[in-house]
Amino acid sequence: MHIAKAFLSVLKRDVTVAFRHRNEIFNPLLFFSLVTLLFPLGIGPSPKLLQTIAPGILWVAALLAALLAADNLFRSDYEDGTLEQLVLSPQPLSLMVTAKVLAHWLVSAVPLLLLTPLLAVSFGLDAPTIGVALLTLLLGTPVLSFVGAIGVALTVSLKRSGMLLALLVLPLYVPVLIFGSNAIDTAASGLPVNGQLYLLAAMLVLAVTLAPLAIAAALKMSVSQ
Amino acid sequence: MHIAKAFLSVLKRDVTVAFRHRNEIFNPLLFFSLVTLLFPLGIGPSPKLLQTIAPGILWVAALLAALLAADNLFRSDYEDGTLEQLVLSPQPLSLMVTAKVLAHWLVSAVPLLLLTPLLAVSFGLDAPTIGVALLTLLLGTPVLSFVGAIGVALTVSLKRSGMLLALLVLPLYVPVLIFGSNAIDTAASGLPVNGQLYLLAAMLVLAVTLAPLAIAAALKMSVSQ
Amino acid sequence: MRLDVVGLHCTRGYRSLFSELAFTLEAGQLLLVEGHNGSGKTTLLKTLAGLREPDAGQVLWEQQQPIVWLGHSNGIKDDLTALENLQMMQVMAGADSLLRRDAKSCISTLERMGLAGNGHRFPRHFSAGMKRRLALCRLLLSSACLWILDEPQAALDKAGIQLFEALLAEHLAQGGSAIMTSHHHVGLQGSHIQRLLLAA
């Protein structure tokens, strides 16, 4: 039970820190809405067109928000030396890391889920489609967080890593993007989307079980420089 | 002439550093192409649709690349203390800052310009339209760099600022986005685009003359915490 | 509880910093690693702590046995209050400490380190020396036998250095052992102190 306690402490610590800087919760939210806003501005206001591309836009925005939010998942820990302490701690690293990623997801993705219906309405999607959009995001964003964390763990020791991170991680995000936006698209034309949802769920299971090991290994590597 | 020499030294220094980490040049490029690539994946491969939204996508991608690249414009200088030294230097700060932004633009935006024709062709735009697209990017990206630099200068002293930066800067990017993508759109329908280009040029002049003052003031503020 | 180092060899880039390094540290002993700037002290300490892998040789230390590590950086979070930082240190120190984790012991630790009254302040508002004092609190919060400290006295004022030396002496007296580097004069004396001079 000590391990569970340590897990919860880490989770609580990270959520506390995030709530203390309230912008850590509001900012991904604002970024998400700003990016969705950019498209109508860039593409033009035709409602028909916007409705067609809405699933794509929502998912691309979610993906970019996840990417940007991921960047400070381990960075401050690396810089202030707490990452060294984490790696050297007798607590199991992959578990501690899972707690950190979970906290990160709670703080950066959940608010985004709450905002999605509003944005979807502004693009003229109907209620059942919005439900599917939410479901795909609910299944997909944790995958983004875990996969993103691997990238961050690999690059955290580099000074200017924002872009490199994007390069490492975006290709891995693509399957999530494709199934996610495709599900919404399909739902919008009134067809069933079980297939896509199962696939997303499978990805989630895979990410939750395997990613922590990769993250832990990457962090050990990053710290040893 | 000392000032010119100092200007050139700073410019050269920043370009050198960037060329040393070659990813600083390739990364915005790759990010730009990845984001433009995400859309066909998210939206589906209909060529007609893609052609319609191509200007918007190109500009949104350029804008996001500029935003992400901006983030490390002053950050490393802040962290290693060279920003303090820059502020205390007897050289005129707004000029030094202009050199830094210029270097940043050369390194992060120019490669992107070179890639644009390729991406534009892949979206099915024709040659004259591509010319206009290039011209708008040539006029618009320096504005993005200068405006982004203001945002970065304001937030550089904050630990977790990526998102806040986006919030501050994206609204200011919007006019550039609107006129830029609108010009391409107009050109695609075969109409003249002088109006938009003049406006973009005016924004550029405004940015180059006024932004350095704002950046210098913001940096002085950031250093004094 | 002893640390055995055999045939240790470390390189940085193509440069070999030290090779065939061997020593044994018993309970109650202190190893002072000395050497000029850039001689490889930090590298050695990181290797001993398990943060780096040696190019050759071995560091033999009982598996799973926790250590206390303090490097050039403090390992404290600017966004948690001083007290919350101490609580995290306890969690990280391992299972034992979770049992006797309580706010009171944290407060008394802060007092002991001369940070009384700063428990609810954030370390980002601390001066350089206050941060180092907070980082040193982990010496008091962990029950680990082995301390590995890289210039622990950096940024400390005279009272702070005395405080640290008292802690160290106490730890050694209780049978703990420690490895440290320092450019400061270290006030401790006795036969339990070994010195290791790195001269690249």
Added chain:
Amino acid sequence: MRLDVVGLHCTRGYRSLFSELAFTLEAGQLLLVEGHNGSGKTTLLKTLAGLREPDAGQVLWEQQQPIVWLGHSNGIKDDLTALENLQMMQVMAGADSLLRRDAKSCISTLERMGLAGNGHRFPRHFSAGMKRRLALCRLLLSSACLWILDEPQAALDKAGIQLFEALLAEHLAQGGSAIMTSHHHVGLQGSHIQRLLLAA
């Protein structure tokens, strides 16, 4: 060339660190700022350098006259070689130094600071003390009369500290002045040394 400080008052948060602080520093004088951890030394030095605004009072120093500032952070770029760093320091030091800017003076500066042979290496591969030595090079590259140094000896080994003290003595002898903090013993002596004790 003198520095006048009148009625200086600085606060952090709601806490007042010092008030009604006044002193004069003439050419050739050294001011040692002393005080325990957190007493406000860094804050005072930043204010004197013009990085912070005082809450009241004034720092009178001839306009446009450059100073050398060295804070807790080194102000060197990890991605430029040591030599390139020195060249940037010269550029930043102002117009004079651009004239007599040459690679040779940089190389001899590196040698003097005990970094010979490291000119083409990157500071990210330096040890803590080597970085500090590189940062101290700006003392040699600038012709500024006033040095403001916050714990310059941090991370330096004994040889490094001696080197620094020699530089400082030379600067003072040439009519320069300096303000510094230090938790180390400072080897200089004489009537040109003032001490200022901050006791919050």
Added chain:
Amino acid sequence: MKNPGFFTRWFHRMASPVWFYQISGKLLPWLWVLFAVLLVTGLYGGLVTAPADYQQGDSFRIIYVHVPAAWMSMFVYMVMAVSGAIALIWRMKLAEMVMVSCAPIGAGFTFIALVTGSLWGKPMWGAWWVWDARLTAELILLFLYLGVIGLYSAIEDKRMASRAVAILALVGIVNIPIIHYSVEWWNTLHQGATVTKFDKPSIHIDMLIPLLLMAGAFKVFFAISLLLRTRNELLERELPRQWVKQLVEEKDG
């Protein structure tokens, strides 16, 4: 300068916190009265006496909150930017506090304009939201306000934070003309200038007067809210001072 001019004296007194605190305390009740009068007459005129629009029916009555709020959203931004300029140039602390206090109020007005606009849009255009230039520009204004609020709360040292915010507010001013002229620059769904064409407002006088009354009420409301917030900001910053101590003691004793 033996005899400082009236303006200089006024400027210095304005900059004195105690004086501002006292005078604003005296001013507030009067503003409340004025606000009540304007609000009641404006609402009565707008909701009761003004005739229904021949095209839009009674839905046009939304104009009495929408338009004043939309105007205020821009006006407050201007006030914020101007005080930001004063704060930057003359280092006047009071201007800093006014500037900072403007942001949440302006965000509130902007929010009202957006919500009432989209409530008006549903019956008129058949959609809650269209990505029209003016609507988008107004949304961006909201983000600018949020950016100001976010930046101010992110930087801890409040004097630094106000300098940062002043810079941002000044830069963001470019958005104001965009909002205003958006209807002319792009062909949009949104109403063009109807009221602000002063030579010949294309709106019935019975509809116009309540609108102007409501606009006045909103302005006065802004003044009230601004004073309240500025006073708080002032207390917050001058917390350790003697006059705050006296104030607290008077309240307690």
Added chain:
Amino acid sequence: MAEFFHMGGYALYVWTSFGIAAVVLLLNIVLPLQQHREVLRRAADFHELEGRTKQ
């Protein structure tokens, strides 16, 4: 009267508009007042503590 509240069929839109506007404006008064009390309380705490440490 009922007709007045009916707003020619647009009641929902009109009254929601006015309602939301009223709520936001009210918040703009209530929050500062709340904050005012909060600041005064903190000032009292501060000066009390200050007084105690000085003795």
